[in-house]
Amino acid sequence: MLSILRSIWYTFLHAFHKRETQGYPEKLPYLPPRYRGRIILSRDSDGNERCVACNLCAAVCPVDCIALQAANDENGRRYPEFFRINFSRCIYCGFCEEACPTYAIQLIPDFEMGEYDRQNMVYEKEHLLISGEGKYHGYNFYNVAGVDMGVKGTGKGENEEAPVDLKNLIH
Amino acid sequence: MKFVFIIAGVLISVLTIAAGLIYVERRLLALFQDRLGPNRVGPFGLLQVIADMIKIFFKEDWIPPFADKAVFVMAPGILIATILLTFAVIPFADNFIVLDSNIGLLFFLGNSSLGVYSIVLGGWASNNKYSLLGSIRASAQMLTYEVFMGLSLVGVIMMADSFSLRDIVEAQRGGWFVIPQFVGFVIFFIAGIAETHRTPFDIPEADGELVAGYHSEYSGMKFGMFFVGEYMGVTLISALIATLFFGGWLGPSFLPPAFWFFLKTAFFICMFILIRASLPRPRYDQLMELGWKVLLPLVLLNILITGGVLIYTHSL
Numbered sequence: 230m231l232s233i234l235r236s237i238w239y240t241f242l243h244a245f246h247k248r249e250t251q252g253y254p255e256k257l258p259y260l261p262p263r264y265r266g267r268i269i270l271s272r273d274s275d276g277n278e279r280c281v282a283c284n285l286c287a288a289v290c291p292v293d294c295i296a297l298q299a300a301n302d303e304n305g306r307r308y309p310e311f312f313r314i315n316f317s318r319c320i321y322c323g324f325c326e327e328a329c330p331t332y333a334i335q336l337i338p339d340f341e342m343g344e345y346d347r348q349n350m351v352y353e354k355e356h357l358l359i360s361g362e363g364k365y366h367g368y369n370f371y372n373v374a375g376v377d378m379g380v381k382g383t384g385k386g387e388n389e390e391a392p393v394d395l396k397n398l399i400h
Numbered sequence: 401m402k403f404v405f406i407i408a409g410v411l412i413s414v415l416t417i418a419a420g421l422i423y424v425e426r427r428l429l430a431l432f433q434d435r436l437g438p439n440r441v442g443p444f445g446l447l448q449v450i451a452d453m454i455k456i457f458f459k460e461d462w463i464p465p466f467a468d469k470a471v472f473v474m475a476p477g478i479l480i481a482t483i484l485l486t487f488a489v490i491p492f493a494d495n496f497i498v499l500d501s502n503i504g505l506l507f508f509l510g511n512s513s514l515g516v517y518s519i520v521l522g523g524w525a526s527n528n529k530y531s532l533l534g535s536i537r538a539s540a541q542m543l544t545y546e547v548f549m550g551l552s553l554v555g556v557i558m559m560a561d562s563f564s565l566r567d568i569v570e571a572q573r574g575g576w577f578v579i580p581q582f583v584g585f586v587i588f589f590i591a592g593i594a595e596t597h598r599t600p601f602d603i604p605e606a607d608g609e610l611v612a613g614y615h616s617e618y619s620g621m622k623f624g625m626f627f628v629g630e631y632m633g634v635t636l637i638s639a640l641i642a643t644l645f646f647g648g649w650l651g652p653s654f655l656p657p658a659f660w661f662f663l664k665t666a667f668f669i670c671m672f673i674l675i676r677a678s679l680p681r682p683r684y685d686q687l688m689e690l691g692w693k694v695l696l697p698l699v700l701l702n703i704l705i706t707g708g709v710l711i712y713t714h715s716l
């Protein structure tokens with residue numbers, strides 16, 4: 230009996246508590262920087278596309294919503310000919326970002342993706358590609374990778390030593 | 401002419417209050433649950449009621465082919481009719497009463513018993529096992545609580561020496577009946593919640609178990625009538641509590657008597673909503689046990705003591 234009265238009283242006290250409702254369209258909620266929302270493709274510090282069309286993101290995606298086609302530019306550097314994400318299927322799990330070896334694909338804090346037409350949820354590369362580096366600055370995959378793709382000469386990369394001339398005995 | 405005005409006034413105010421309660425309840429529930437509630441339609445969401453009405457009027461009004469049509473259509477009407485009829489005997493102010501009957505309280509009890517028909521017939525005519533289960537529960541619950549409802553008022557009747565609600569209010573000039581009849585008040589309140597089958601006594605509806613109980617098959621405005629009927633029932637019980645235990649329209653004269661009556665009624669309506677926000681639904685057998693094993697002896701004891709005290713004070 231007393232516990233009933235007590236719970237009525239406690240419920241009444243809730244009238245003076247802070248509201249949980251956010252009032253969304255007028256008052257935007259705070260989204261932490263690592264919030265997993267709309268996906269972007271970023272560029273490296275030199276302004277080139279980071280994506281090397283390795284297909285890892287497409288392979289790891291649990292709902293198979295990424296489609297891309299690899300191609301090579303004049304230096305032999307791989308890039309995606311097209312890169313398509315179907316956001317009506319994406320579950321924003323962030324696996325693609327984790328799988329990506331080049332930090333190209335990134336999820337950003339933006340969830341306002343409502344569309345009237347389902348086809349508008351399919352984003353092509355020109356919609357995905359941004360001009361900056363996104364969340365990870367100063368990283369350029371070809372600076373740390375061993376191969377020369379027109380970004381740096383052989384042996385000129387970070388944490389890399391010049392190649393040894395095996396025919397030189399003095400060395 | 402005055403008579404027509406009074407009837408119109410009572411009808412309009414009761415219907416507006418019942419409709420407005422849809423909004424008030426949602427806002428108050430939100431208040432108790434740290435939310436905001438409907439605040440989009442119009443200022444403070446006040447036009448929500450109108451939006452809801454427009455919506456419910458234009459919903460498809462479907463009568464299931466397996467239902468007993470005539471009874472199915474009639475059931476919601478019975479509910480509204482019995483409740484509206486009861487408002488006739490409630491004194492809103494000293495002379496603002498449709499029918500100053502000398503058996504007003506009996507009229508109310510009779511009507512609320514008739515109201516059970518609406519729910520039983522509604523569930524029966526739906527020809528659906530969940531509806532029927534809801535109806536069976538409703539009839540058992542309401543018949544049980546009808547008993548205490550009547551008995552809990554006996555103390556008041558004895559003290560006021562009348563069945564007329566107007567006389568009962570007049571008899572409270574010396575002091576509200578809630579003080580000598582506190583047990584009666586508590587039991588009447590509990591029975592009132594059960595009678596209007598509001599949470600926590602919403603066992604006939606019990607959406608967790610019975611879909612929506614007796615009105616599972618109802619749609620459109622017929623459902624709307626059950627819905628509004630529930631709010632009218634809440635208003636009715638609150639008005640009765642205010643009249644029987646809290647001095648009705650009596651109050652300091654700086655405000656008009658009708659205002660005092662509305663204020664007290666509104667307070668108990670808010671209590672109904674607060675109780676809904678805080679208490680879970682008991683099991684069916686717990687409800688019956690509470691009724692017959694706790695409330696019935698209590699209410700009988702209350703009558704005995706009231707009677708004893710009255711005889712003692714009269715013999716002095």
Ligand code: SF4
Pocket residue numbers: 268286289290291292293294295314318319320321322323324325326
């Ligand atoms: S976030 Fe998950 S579902 Fe969406 S594209 Fe990346 S891997 Fe696929």
Ligand code: SF4
Pocket residue numbers: 279280281282283284285286287297325328329330331332333334
């Ligand atoms: S976005 Fe990353 S994982 Fe996906 S293909 Fe491009 S480089 Fe590979």
